[in-house]
Amino acid sequence: MSIGYxxxxxGNQELSLKSCTLKNATPDKLxxxxxxxxxxxxxxxxxxxxxxxxxxxxxxDIVPFAxxxxxxxxxxxxxxxxxxxxxxxxKENQIRLSMHxxxxxxxxSPDPDVVERAVLDLVxxxxxxxxxxxxxxCKIILHIGGAYGDKxxxxxxxxxxxxxxxxxxxxxxxxxxxxxxxxxxxxxxxADQLGIPVIFDVFHHEVNPPKENKIVxxxxxxxxxxxxKKDGIPKIHYSQQLLHGKPGAHSExxxxxxxxxxxYKIQPNDVDIMxxxxxxxxxxxxxxxxxxxxxxxxxxxxxxSLYKYNVLEHSHSIxxxxxxxxxxxxxxxxxxxxxxxxxxxxTPVDIGQQRNALQHVWGYxxxxxxxxxxxxxxxxxxxxxxxxxxxxxSKRYLFRLLExxxxxxxxxxxxxxxx
Numbered sequence: 001m002s003i004g005y006x007x008x009x010x011g012n013q014e015l016s017l018k019s020c021t022l023k024n025a026t027p028d029k030l031x032x033x034x035x036x037x038x039x040x041x042x043x044x045x046x047x048x049x050x051x052x053x054x055x056x057x058x059x060x061d062i063v064p065f066a067x068x069x070x071x072x073x074x075x076x077x078x079x080x081x082x083x084x085x086x087x088x089x090x091k092e093n094q095i096r097l098s099m100h101x102x103x104x105x106x107x108x109s110p111d112p113d114v115v116e117r118a119v120l121d122l123v124x125x126x127x128x129x130x131x132x133x134x135x136x137x138c139k140i141i142l143h144i145g146g147a148y149g150d151k152x153x154x155x156x157x158x159x160x161x162x163x164x165x166x167x168x169x170x171x172x173x174x175x176x177x178x179x180x181x182x183x184x185x186x187x188x189x190x191a192d193q194l195g196i197p198v199i200f201d202v203f204h205h206e207v208n209p210p211k212e213n214k215i216v217x218x219x220x221x222x223x224x225x226x227x228x229k230k231d232g233i234p235k236i237h238y239s240q241q242l243l244h245g246k247p248g249a250h251s252e253x254x255x256x257x258x259x260x261x262x263x264y265k266i267q268p269n270d271v272d273i274m275x276x277x278x279x280x281x282x283x284x285x286x287x288x289x290x291x292x293x294x295x296x297x298x299x300x301x302x303x304x305s306l307y308k309y310n311v312l313e314h315s316h317s318i319x320x321x322x323x324x325x326x327x328x329x330x331x332x333x334x335x336x337x338x339x340x341x342x343x344x345x346x347t348p349v350d351i352g353q354q355r356n357a358l359q360h361v362w363g364y365x366x367x368x369x370x371x372x373x374x375x376x377x378x379x380x381x382x383x384x385x386x387x388x389x390x391x392x393x394s395k396r397y398l399f400r401l402l403e404x405x406x407x408x409x410x411x412x413x414x415x416x417x418x419x
Contacts, residue, residue, distance in 0.1 A: 001233075002096060002272045003291070004055025005284040011306070011414045015044055019064050022071075030064060030073045037062050038082040042089060049093045051285050055272050057098045060125065067117070067124040076131060087132030096232065096272065097134055099125045100141040108145035108158035115161055126169045137232025140172045141199055144182040144190065155186065159193055170196070176237065177204050179248040184219050185210035191226045198226045202262070203239035203276070207248045220269060238262065239276040250276055253345075254283035256290055256338045263291060286338055295332040303337070309415040311344040313357035318344040354391050355384065361398050361415060364407045373401065392418070
């Protein structure tokens with residue numbers, strides 16, 4: 001079983017993709033951006049390898065405007081070597097890749113132009129994975145689409161249009177239940193007629209269940225039967241409800257206690273779990289470490305090095321409690337660690353604790369900075385105390401100092417994530 005995340009690496013400003021407007025999408029600009037994005041993708045894979053993440057969804061925007069007819073850009077030829085290198089890195093490290101076209105890729109639309117654009121988009125996604133030489137277990141996920149006032153006819157239109165797709169697209173396409181129209185029973189009925197795999201989105205199922213009353217394990221059993229050997233291990237999507245958000249809104253982070261309840265509930269099913277959550281890789285690492293039966297205290301110490309100053313600006317008492325928890329080098333208190341971490345991050349930020357955290361981080365530079373830099377930081381602290389600026393201004397200044405006076409321990413700290 002693998003646990004993964006989608007598209008974006010949270011907490012690392014150096015791993016962001018680039019884009020441009022359609023107006024500025026010249027061939028030279030597109031080549032420059034695509035080459036850059038593929039280099040970033042390779043670095044994301046390296047991040048995943050370091051963190052034992054073997055399930056990753058590639059952003060559809062990796063090649064800007066690739067499926068638009070009006071944009072002529074032979075990315076397939078220009079990026080051939082980069083794509084092959086990315087594919088080799090993924091395969092060597094057993095990273096299962098996927099892609100998920102967005103909401104405007106609608107195969108069952110009654111508008112032929114919309115369907116044509118959807119097919120072009122599916123062809124692009126398929127070409128990308130094919131050029132990486134990924135196996136057929138690396139899938140493209142698609143929702144059924146709209147109902148257009150007649151759900152039965154819309155389902156029939158999806159089936160008809162699917163049958164017209166190129167075979168290499170069919171080899172990768174899997175379908176998923178959504179949170180508004182097509183519940184898991186609808187999707188299973190379509191899959192039965194087409195002989196294609198189904199992604200079971202557990203959260204969508206909670207929001208949009210079918211009338212037929214089955215427990216999650218029963219639906220999961222039916223979903224698994226749609227996957228053949230060539231399709232690889234069945235995949236599911238897992239999310240949690242955003243507190244006080246509208247139904248179906250994804251949470252900022254995965255609550256570990258709820259995830260572990262679900263994890264144990266579905267055992268011994270062998271499924272890959274794609275997390276759909278706003279903090280992306282941060283939750284993936286959390287869930288991977290929590291389900292690791294051979295966990296090592298060093299993994300938690302590394303996590304602590306990334307989170308510690310975030311915790312400090314929320315709660316000094318929890319900061320001390322986590323430090324104490326990690327003193328025992330023979331244990332692996334992963335559940336307790338993340339329980340405390342989640343508690344700290346849910347605690348309102350305290351102005352005094354924020355100042356304390358800023359000073360702790362300042363301590364890494366204070367013996368290297370110039371007198372002018374020292375004076376500037378002290379002035380910022382005074383202004384902060386007097387509510388004349390917010391903490392972000394001081395963090396940005398510390399981040400600039402970090403670039404001037406490199407400190408490996410702080411390099412990837414989540415303290416600077418929101419800048």
